[in-house]
Amino acid sequence: MSLILRNLQSVVPLRRARLRRDVETLRQIIGVQKFDMGLICVDNERIQRINNTYRNKNTPTDVLSFPFYEDLEPGKLPVCHHREELNLGDIFLGVEYLMRQCQEESQDFHSALTVVTAHGICHLLGYKHGTEEEWTKMFQKEKYILNDFNRLTGSQLQPLTKRHGDDT
Amino acid sequence: MLKSFARAVSTAARISTRSATAPSTRVLEPLMRPTFCANSAITRPFTRSIWMMTSGSSSGHRPTLLNSSRGIPSVSCGCGGLHTEGDKAFAEFLSDEIKEERKIQKHHSLPKMSGGWDIELNGTEAKLIRTIAGEKVTITFNINNSIPPTFEEEGEQGQKSAENEPEIVSTPNFVVEVTKQSSNNSLVFDCHYPEDETGHGEGEEESDIFAIREVSFQPIGDADWKETSYTLNTDSLDWALYDHLMDFLADRGVDNTFADELIELSTALEHQEYIKFLENLSGFVKCQ
Numbered sequence: 001m002s003l004i005l006r007n008l009q010s011v012v013p014l015r016r017a018r019l020r021r022d023v024e025t026l027r028q029i030i031g032v033q034k035f036d037m038g039l040i041c042v043d044n045e046r047i048q049r050i051n052n053t054y055r056n057k058n059t060p061t062d063v064l065s066f067p068f069y070e071d072l073e074p075g076k077l078p079v080c081h082h083r084e085e086l087n088l089g090d091i092f093l094g095v096e097y098l099m100r101q102c103q104e105e106s107q108d109f110h111s112a113l114t115v116v117t118a119h120g121i122c123h124l125l126g127y128k129h130g131t132e133e134e135w136t137k138m139f140q141k142e143k144y145i146l147n148d149f150n151r152l153t154g155s156q157l158q159p160l161t162k163r164h165g166d167d168t
Numbered sequence: 169m170l171k172s173f174a175r176a177v178s179t180a181a182r183i184s185t186r187s188a189t190a191p192s193t194r195v196l197e198p199l200m201r202p203t204f205c206a207n208s209a210i211t212r213p214f215t216r217s218i219w220m221m222t223s224g225s226s227s228g229h230r231p232t233l234l235n236s237s238r239g240i241p242s243v244s245c246g247c248g249g250l251h252t253e254g255d256k257a258f259a260e261f262l263s264d265e266i267k268e269e270r271k272i273q274k275h276h277s278l279p280k281m282s283g284g285w286d287i288e289l290n291g292t293e294a295k296l297i298r299t300i301a302g303e304k305v306t307i308t309f310n311i312n313n314s315i316p317p318t319f320e321e322e323g324e325q326g327q328k329s330a331e332n333e334p335e336i337v338s339t340p341n342f343v344v345e346v347t348k349q350s351s352n353n354s355l356v357f358d359c360h361y362p363e364d365e366t367g368h369g370e371g372e373e374e375s376d377i378f379a380i381r382e383v384s385f386q387p388i389g390d391a392d393w394k395e396t397s398y399t400l401n402t403d404s405l406d407w408a409l410y411d412h413l414m415d416f417l418a419d420r421g422v423d424n425t426f427a428d429e430l431i432e433l434s435t436a437l438e439h440q441e442y443i444k445f446l447e448n449l450s451g452f453v454k455c456q
Contacts, residue, residue: 002407003407004407005407005411006374006375006376007376007377007424008374008375008376008377009424010377010423010424010425010427010428013418013423015415015418016411016412016414016415017408017411017412017415019411020407020408020411021408024408038374040374090374
């Protein structure tokens with residue numbers, strides 16, 4: 001039902017209201033407003049620790065998703081019978097990693113947050129990019145979501161999903 | 169555990185303070201109490217002579233003291249206070265403790281807050297003040313009771329080595345007052361550090377570094393909280409409104425970086441006051 005936003009880092013100044021507004025727009029486009037979802041902003045140190053713990057990769061990254069439902073068929077929303085099941089899971093945003101990336105590539109930081117959050121929500125909904133086929137499905141979904149976002153907000157965002165096998 | 173010691177010291181200090189505030193003629197009164205004598209081990213001639221001086225007679229009309237085979241545990245140097253063997257041991261212990269605390273003291277002067285905050289100290293209370301474009305922002309916090317309890321289990325030996333001692337961190341509640349020139353009221357934010365962010369356990373904590381608990385308008389310059397002003401509690405607040413309030417504070421320099429620096433400042437101030445307290449306690453015990 002609600003988006004739980006947490007900012008656990010001090011490295012990057014964050015505009016919470018704007019981030020919430022953009023992510024709520026994404027949730028509306030995807031049709032998952034009735035689900036709880038956590039969005040947790042962390043620095044490099046913490047996302048590296050989480051990446052190492054859960055994926056055995058001891059490096060910082062931009063986004064990590066922890067789905068509440070682990071075996072969802074991509075594109076199908078979970079069927080929930082109880083209030084507590086209305087939960088998609090949590091997305092950890094590596095905001096320090098993203099900020100540095102944006103600085104290097106002269107990109108807008110808040111736009112990048114929206115793009116990686118769209119990517120993270122797709123993972124919560126069962127999308128993956130391990131194979132060419134999975135990648136195509138996920139890319140199309142992200143493109144559809146961001147096109148709608150662009151139409152509603154006047155932005156020009158492009159999907160994050162890289163070629164299959166890329167480590168994102 | 170340094171702080172469990174601090175609590176014991178604190179209790180002792182409260183007892184001492186009661187003795188100290190009593191008139192000097194009452195100081196010897198406990199000597200006549202049977203319960204006090206019952207705890208004593210030896211009779212000291214000096215003690216007795218004091219009793220004789222105050223009683224003005226050795227006629228024996230105070231038989232409980234004179235007839236007792238057990239004596240009084242303390243002597244007086246004429247300063248109006250007791251001096252027991254326990255006090256001596258206590259003073260030695262305090263001396264060692266003060267040395268140890270000074271050794272581990274990170275900051276000999278208080279760390280500076282970035283962002284041009286002026287600091288005003290009044291005992292355990294501190295105020296940080298900053299003016300931006302005619303708007304005055306005041307942060308008030310008190311270091312008393314600002315150290316959250318630790319819940320870590322004791323080791324197999326029942327004690328932990330000094331290296332494993334959890335670092336003591338002061339995370340005080342703090343009040344932010346934003347005052348605009350054109351208004352008679354300040355917008356007041358009651359903020360705190362959620363407990364799971366202060367280093368208990370191994371899990372990934374998911375609370376913000378600091379959080380707003382309540383928001384209210386209060387008359388400028390009123391020290392007391394006006395209960396009749398509407399108080400917005402954030403427990404049941406629309407999240408979007410909460411985020412705007414957090415952004416409002418961030419625009420005035422109260423963000424996660426500020427909150428981290430406030431912990432550092434408060435921890436240094438708490439440690440400074442703790443050492444000062446131990447020194448006062450030591451001086452009090454030794455009558456210096």
